[in-house]
Amino acid sequence: MNPRGVAAHNPLLQRGAILLNVVGGRPGGSGVAAIDVRREPKPGLWQGLFRSESARGYALTTPMLAVLFLTLAAPIALLVLYSFWTQMGLYLDQTPTLANYERALGAANYRTLFLRSLGISSLVTLITVGIAYPIAYFVAFRVRRGKFLWLIALTVPFWTSYLLRVFAWKVILGYNGVINSGLMQLGLISKPLEFLLYNPTAVIVTLAHAYAAFAILPIYVSLEKIDRSLLEAAADLGDGPFRRFMRITLPLSLPGVIGAALVIFVPTTGDYVTPALVGGPSGTMIANIIQVQFGRVNNWPLGAALAIASMTAVALAAIFAIQALRIAVARVR
């Protein structure tokens, strides 16, 4: 790269050069350099900042970065700090200790909850992406007019609150709920089915429905972007519809699928409203316990350790799943 270019784009460097000339001003040698500097149009610091692409970029992202720092980075840092402390009744012992992590990772009941949470959210992710993909595919490839209306219609459930949607499932799956009373009216069962509500299945059904639109949109966008001539080229080169889907459509929509999976997997692992309302004892998830630690039990350090451990587990699971998916799709070729 040419050094002049660097200087022109970096006001600090430019300033530095001038400063060096002034401070280390030896007669003769520096004179040449000084003339050189004077010849270049000398951008002021502000002018230079306005010209610099990266400075402008940072300026635009600063408000968001500030919000993120205050509301995300700072609380997480606090959480990490808390997780190394100990609750002594109403008093916090600030001596660093790993005891909370030992308890969070070592106790069998917590481990069960971790695994159950990851299992439930994995299933929810699979089911939701599995249902969302055909819908997104249909809207992207088959709907010719009124795509926009379709997309609006698909997000209509989101116009009501999350809590209401969860309660709706309680009404549907409940002891005297829609399904039970319907089946009894039809004479198919004589007394209400009890296995519908208050178990992991109810949690999975409710979460899958709640997150469906989150999955449809990113997948739709990635499908919509696919150049139709690529599909024609694949057909031209001998692929039938299924082969073509596996070799072209799916790999090219993978970013959307991964985005959708993350958007579902991450929040559902940490969801506590749905398991609290429809999960029952067997459907309790890790977030319910974390909530209890921060609330009723008032053991913030243990809650923090559980939260950090849960975050790490989610991150590792997500990275692992994405890599596995990438490799699997790449092998289809």
Place this chain on the structure above:
Amino acid sequence: MAIDNFLSIQGVSKRFGGTLAVNNVSLDIARGEFFSLLGPSGCGKTTLMRMIGGFAMPDSGIVAIDGADVTALPPNARPTNMVFQSYAIFPHLNIADNIGYGLRKLKLSAAEREKRIAASLAMIKLEGFGQRRANELSGGERQRVALARALIMQPKVLLLDEPLGALDKRLREAMQIELRELQRRLGITFVFVTHDQDEALSMSDRVGVMSKGKLLQVDKPKALYERPGSREVASFIGTMNFFEGRVLEAAADSLTIETKEISRVAAKPNGARAFAVGDRVLVAIRPEKLSVSSTPASVNSVQGRLHAVSYLGDHHLLQIIVDGIREPFIVLAPSDGKGLDENAMPDSAVWVSWPADGAIILPAA
């Protein structure tokens, strides 16, 4: 000329909504022929080609390749391959995998596959590019990859959808020659769609001119240029001066045509068409058949006003306005001074003339 019907299109029509995109087209293309479909955009040439490739189903008619009816077959079951206008290089695969994409069906050994891909890369002079991605290639290189990817399938018919349209002029001309050479060497039947008449004329064995869904004329390039069958073909291929008239005398080898603006015009009948006295006709003259002078010539002379002169290097392009004729006469005069006085001024009076066999006589539409 005997045309064997290796690729045979019979009475094919295709309607999109209210418009007839392809209107009852019948066409036979010979084995190993370089055939171009030429026409302005929206004339139906691409739709016709897509029906040969199986990307669109004709509403009526038959498409047959090498004696087999393929009308109802999907693209993956046809012995055709296509070079797409956008090249359609798969962005998630490298160049080698792009070229070898269609080989999967042949169930080759890994070594055989590698060998064929390497040979294909060598053919398009992109050795060592196998591991690159499509976005690392230039337009010309992508075009060659698209070509190699289609040719590696050894199709009976290769379809090319304006493949040179996105290239700059110099590269386009080089690719025209390269494509033509490749086609001769491989002996594969090429169907080439273009709106560029120079491209069609310079590369093809035969050209089909389309307009508004109809196939107007199919002929060799020279014949199309010298004996266009209709005003549409004449005006689409090259530049043409037109005026209308009526046949006054008709003999075996000469015609006399009466026109409102230019008194009598002597002409020779060309092509197989016969004219009778009283027929309304269109006189069409190529710019290079006209000559310009300051005095009238012995036959077919008309006086006009010099409107504009453009210098084109070896030629001058003159526009001459003749009273009563809407479009100015376009004349291509050699720059060697024989055509016109160097110092001819705009608005000066000049005579435009042409030999009796210089005009093409067409029936008036």
